[in-house]
Amino acid sequence: MTPLSTPDLHALVEGVYADLAPFRGEGAVADYIPQLARVDPQSFGLAVATTGGDVITAGDALAPFSIQSVSKVFTLALALGKWGDGLWKRVGREPSGTAFNSIVQLEQEKGIPRNPFINAGAIVVTDSLLAGHQPREALGEILRFLHFLADDESIVVDQAVARSEQATGFRNQALANYMRAFGNLHHPVDLTLGVYFHQCAIAMSCAQLAKAGLFLANAGRLITGGSVVSRERARRINALMLTCGHYDASGDFAYRVGLPGKSGVGGGILAIVPGQAAIAVWSPGLNANGNSALGTRALELLAQRTGWSVFGG
Amino acid sequence: MTPLSTPDLHALVEGVYADLAPFRGEGAVADYIPQLARVDPQSFGLAVATTGGDVITAGDALAPFSIQSVSKVFTLALALGKWGDGLWKRVGREPSGTAFNSIVQLEQEKGIPRNPFINAGAIVVTDSLLAGHQPREALGEILRFLHFLADDESIVVDQAVARSEQATGFRNQALANYMRAFGNLHHPVDLTLGVYFHQCAIAMSCAQLAKAGLFLANAGRLITGGSVVSRERARRINALMLTCGHYDASGDFAYRVGLPGKSGVGGGILAIVPGQAAIAVWSPGLNANGNSALGTRALELLAQRTGWSVFGG
């Protein structure tokens, strides 16, 4: 993939925004967490952070939103740093083939979630970060990691969302208790879920998210030079995002967009263009698979127009 | 990914072969088709066909073997040429999350296979090639396509394998009848399976297979210039290979190898390096997931040493 010039990329991002803005409001805002349902359904933002150091934005790219499951990319990077390949004893690496909060698979596979991006898997990852820590410390570690990656200390947890998740997260309670029954949760359910609900309630803007994800496009390094993860680990996290990042629509996302990506029910998606850029989009309306409807279309259009794809130039 | 010089690549391929040759015989040769069980378990071949026009080989790279499910890549390309996106009404694009010949998913999803690379999906793809044709003609079309791609008219069906499959393929009979019950098979089961069993019994060498797959690394074009599929379609076939090409070990293959690939129970694997090369490996011993054990390791090692990965340089 040939790098695009900054002005060209600027024009393309603006063009995608302009072409899709008329469709704002598409899809259904997640309402299973009451606090999430309050967001303005017309919101729509895009940000592209390039390995060259540019951050190009359009629309509501500076407005913070609830990153929800996009947080799973960052906790996975932390947990791999802490446990290395040992983490894979507790969680698999295969696409799930069922809905994102499915408990069926857990029963068939004896409490080992299929991958770190379905809820059960992400709860195990968070549980692994609790080892030797109080919940407050584990959450602090996650926030500090995001501050470091995005070079922005203003990123915080939206406490109203966190409380809302805690009050209504019965499925996650079920998943966590179920894995505890199989011995695959090492801390009391309430502590692990406490951290998990707060991590999902972290609020970030598209611009912050794109900057935070850029190390995955940059061989595991900050563009300012520091190493975050090894080159090989960055690749592997990208591989997991591609095969498992969109629940049971991962195959479709790979087919249509052709880039590693991770979506959240808050309407955000982070996508990685290896060697080139990290892209964050946000639009709260979700499609039938629980991924941002307009966000997916924006990524598809942008990939088409830029020629960005991991599957061939 | 920076292209490697021909001598460098030569040395790398030979090195991988030399380092793994001591492990020949690893894994278990497929025995559910009696004729397949007769192959020499010590066989081990590699071939890399580059977009620059080189074909580098090592070991048993010129010996023909039964390509089995690798054939599904080529029938998919043909069927997309015939039906375009209309094909997706009859088959999905999502990883399956269950074993390669699973019938459970078919029941849950009313006869629509999850993707074109599991057996049920590939049978539908073959059925779609039968429209307006006699079985002999449909099979002829598949063979001619391979002759054209590999520039080699010596590729033929191994009739002994074809007969062996026909006599023992009860699961495929079950799958086909099941889809027929849902109306998703348009021809008599025996005709469709007749073509399918013959297509799986096509014999090719690693060198032929790498050359035949090269268009997927070359934006859909032959390196001699002719167009096979559009650039976009080539990408999309690569995306499907990456998310679904290794049955329920697709996630692991993406994680470890980082390239689109399609395996067959004959022990062959075709992998694509977009912009650079097509790789074919062959070793009949299979791992627990039904993919070539040594072949997978060879691809992992070669990807590591060449730096080839779709997920970042």
Place this chain on the structure above:
Amino acid sequence: MTPLSTPDLHALVEGVYADLAPFRGEGAVADYIPQLARVDPQSFGLAVATTGGDVITAGDALAPFSIQSVSKVFTLALALGKWGDGLWKRVGREPSGTAFNSIVQLEQEKGIPRNPFINAGAIVVTDSLLAGHQPREALGEILRFLHFLADDESIVVDQAVARSEQATGFRNQALANYMRAFGNLHHPVDLTLGVYFHQCAIAMSCAQLAKAGLFLANAGRLITGGSVVSRERARRINALMLTCGHYDASGDFAYRVGLPGKSGVGGGILAIVPGQAAIAVWSPGLNANGNSALGTRALELLAQRTGWSVFGG
């Protein structure tokens, strides 16, 4: 349960018929076998054969209909006579918990059907009757058994229905091939299914069916004195009818009717009142679970009014 006098029972049967006749036509006639769809949806018959030797009828009780899955009771009795408890190595005795033609369970349980009354189980039972026989002989044995039980040599196969089943029975083809893949079918699929389709196509009237089933209410003996099966085996067949005789509505039938019963998609149901009577009802319209809608209601009403129930007087 106190026996009812013949005149009382006569009045009760007539009463049930009269009360429900206005609802004839209820439910949907099975149409997956074209020949079955031709039956008059207004048909409605009842017959009660008592251990005292009476046969009380109402409505279309003398009209022959396709007994379909009710035949499974009789082939089970034959197969237990031939194989004894050895039969249970090939088929289970548990309710299935899924739809009557489900293939999911077969995959999870490695080709062993859950019970002899779901299609897969009945196909195995029929396969066991083929041992040492030609299909024609096996079918002859089944017909002779029915002639003997009903004391009526006029019972025959409806050849048009048999042909219709053979031409459209893709799911049964799938089930049979699937079990063959697991080694749980011992004869070629076509032979076993040939007998199975013909056994399902046997035509009997309510009166014939009630008489044929009477040995199950009479401790395994004909009321004229001959032994058919042991007392213990009669009990056990009744137990299987109660727990498994109505596919995934067996629990509901036990709850509402309280008698062992076996239904067929032709709209017939055979129910057993231990010590007292065998009841046959027929009405072709099926409810959502694939059991005769009016037939189930008729049995419920008759059980209520007679006080017949195995669960307490």
Place this chain on the structure above:
Amino acid sequence: MTPLSTPDLHALVEGVYADLAPFRGEGAVADYIPQLARVDPQSFGLAVATTGGDVITAGDALAPFSIQSVSKVFTLALALGKWGDGLWKRVGREPSGTAFNSIVQLEQEKGIPRNPFINAGAIVVTDSLLAGHQPREALGEILRFLHFLADDESIVVDQAVARSEQATGFRNQALANYMRAFGNLHHPVDLTLGVYFHQCAIAMSCAQLAKAGLFLANAGRLITGGSVVSRERARRINALMLTCGHYDASGDFAYRVGLPGKSGVGGGILAIVPGQAAIAVWSPGLNANGNSALGTRALELLAQRTGWSVFGG
């Protein structure tokens, strides 16, 4: 079924006990609740309470044990009294076809448990008893019902077992939270499970249990004359016990024993002989299906020797 004389029955019960006592210790004591694992594995008791007013005992028939899931019969009777057929909107009546604590079925059927005797269904039943009550009151109602039925106010909850269940019941926590996510639990999970764990921890002897269950053999009435449930409801509870009372071995129990029964992981089983008697057996070692191994054999032998069976004399 002809009633047996008291001396005959006495001799039969003693005979069964004597013949099986050498096998005491068979099976594996449940250890998933630590407190249950402390029971003496050699324990073995039988009690038969007849509708004629006799209570015949053998072995450890007066020693209290943890009734566990046998309690579900009594809470079901209470809940049907409170809600009538309205209860069936929240729980089904079909055999489950999967293990007793399976969560898979709940997902497929949107939070509606298959029947009131699997854990999920029994939790819903208990939840329904909480309506308008504090947990302490609901538990009190259950205990008073047992005191009334067994005419014995000494029946109490084993608090050590209750605490043990509460500390380790992760699967039940998962089930309850899961149903809450579907809106099929109307009270906070902790309250409902609090009552449920205490109800399972009720300790009763075989003699108490047989007396408490006798109304189900007596057309819903106490033998001293009071009505507990209607005749029809008693039948229907018996029907549910027969089709669903032994988890995924209900079919086998019906086949071998031929009586409605409900087992618990404490090793107790309550069986009903309509019109004649209620039987309670206790032996803590469980078979592979989680039902008392020796208890099941004792019931099978007793049924054989008495001729008791609902499926024919």
